[in-house]
Amino acid sequence: MDTSPDSSNAEATAPLTTETARAAALFAQSVEIMARLRAPGGCPWDREQSFDSIRKYTLEETYEVFDAIERRDWPHLAEELGDLLLQVLFYAEMAANDGHFTIADVLEHLNSKLVRRHPHVFGEEASRAAGNRADVDAAVEGSSAAVLRNWDEIKAAEKRVHALQPDLENADGAGNRHSSRLDSVQRAMPALAEAAKLGAKARKAGFDWPEWRDLLPKLVEETAELEAEAASDDPARKPAVEAELGDLLFTVVNLGRHLGVDAEMALRGCNLRFRQRFREMELASERPLEELAPAELEELWTGAKRKLNAPSPER
Numbered sequence: 001m002d003t004s005p006d007s008s009n010a011e012a013t014a015p016l017t018t019e020t021a022r023a024a025a026l027f028a029q030s031v032e033i034m035a036r037l038r039a040p041g042g043c044p045w046d047r048e049q050s051f052d053s054i055r056k057y058t059l060e061e062t063y064e065v066f067d068a069i070e071r072r073d074w075p076h077l078a079e080e081l082g083d084l085l086l087q088v089l090f091y092a093e094m095a096a097n098d099g100h101f102t103i104a105d106v107l108e109h110l111n112s113k114l115v116r117r118h119p120h121v122f123g124e125e126a127s128r129a130a131g132n133r134a135d136v137d138a139a140v141e142g143s144s145a146a147v148l149r150n151w152d153e154i155k156a157a158e159k160r161v162h163a164l165q166p167d168l169e170n171a172d173g174a175g176n177r178h179s180s181r182l183d184s185v186q187r188a189m190p191a192l193a194e195a196a197k198l199g200a201k202a203r204k205a206g207f208d209w210p211e212w213r214d215l216l217p218k219l220v221e222e223t224a225e226l227e228a229e230a231a232s233d234d235p236a237r238k239p240a241v242e243a244e245l246g247d248l249l250f251t252v253v254n255l256g257r258h259l260g261v262d263a264e265m266a267l268r269g270c271n272l273r274f275r276q277r278f279r280e281m282e283l284a285s286e287r288p289l290e291e292l293a294p295a296e297l298e299e300l301w302t303g304a305k306r307k308l309n310a311p312s313p314e315r
Helices: 005-012 018-038 044-048 051-070 074-097 103-116 124-129 144-163 191-203 212-230 235-259 263-284 294-309
Strands: none
Touching: 018 044, 018 074, 051 074, 074 103, 103 124, 191 235, 191 263, 212 235, 235 263, 263 294
C-alpha cells in the first residue's frame, strides 16, 4: 500500500455531501475574491495592507467570536467566524504575493495535522504517513483522556522534530542557537498575559523590582520617554512611539503582578466601568454629548461616577 501523505489524505477523506460540496465551492469563491481584492486594479486599501497592519484586526475578530459565543448569538457567530476566516485568507494571499506559501499549503498542513493526531479515527498507518513519529496506542475505546494523552505525545514528537531544525530568530551569525529561560513563555498568548509571565520568569533570575513601590518612578520615567517621542509630528517616529507605549504598558502590567492583580481582569473591569459611566452621561445630558463643552462633559463624568459609586439603598 502507498503510504505517502497524499494517499493518507485520500483514505481520510469522506465522500462529499451536498453541504460539503457547497462549502468547498464557497471557499474557493472566497479565495478568488481575496485574490482579486489584492490584485492590480483591486481594492486600494486591501493592496496597501501588510502582515503587521492587519494583525490587530485578527485579535479584534477573535474577541468578537468569543463575545458571540458567550452571548449564544448563533447568527452573529456565523458572521464573526466569516470575519475571522477572512483574516486567514488575507494572510495567505499576502504570503502568496510574496512567494512564501499559499492557502493550499495552509490547508495541507491542517489536514495532515488532523490525520496525524487522530490515529484512533484514521488509523495508525494513515497517522504515520501524515508525519506521526510517536508510538501511541490508537485503541482509545471511547476515552477522551486517552485521546488527549495520544495528542500530547504526538505533539511532543512534532516539537522534537522542529527542535532539530535551524532557529534563525534565536541564532547567532554562525547559526548556533542560544536558549533562554524565557523560551518557556509562549508567544501565542495575549500580550498582557505574556508580559506578566515574562516578568515572573525574570524574577526567578533576580531580575525584578524589589517591591511594587519601586515601579512608580519607572512609570514616571516611561511616561516621560513616551511624551518625548510623541511630541514629534513626524510619521516616521510612529515605531518609536509604539515602542515607548509598549514599555509603559509592560511596566504597568508588572506593577499589577507585584500587587497580585491580573492586568487583563483589571482592564476588563475598567472597560465595564467606563461603559456604565458613559451611558449614565448620555442619560443625564439634555443635549447630545458632542454639543457640550469640555467642562460640561467633565461635570457629567464626575456626576456619573458619583452616582454609580454611591451605595445602594438597603431594602
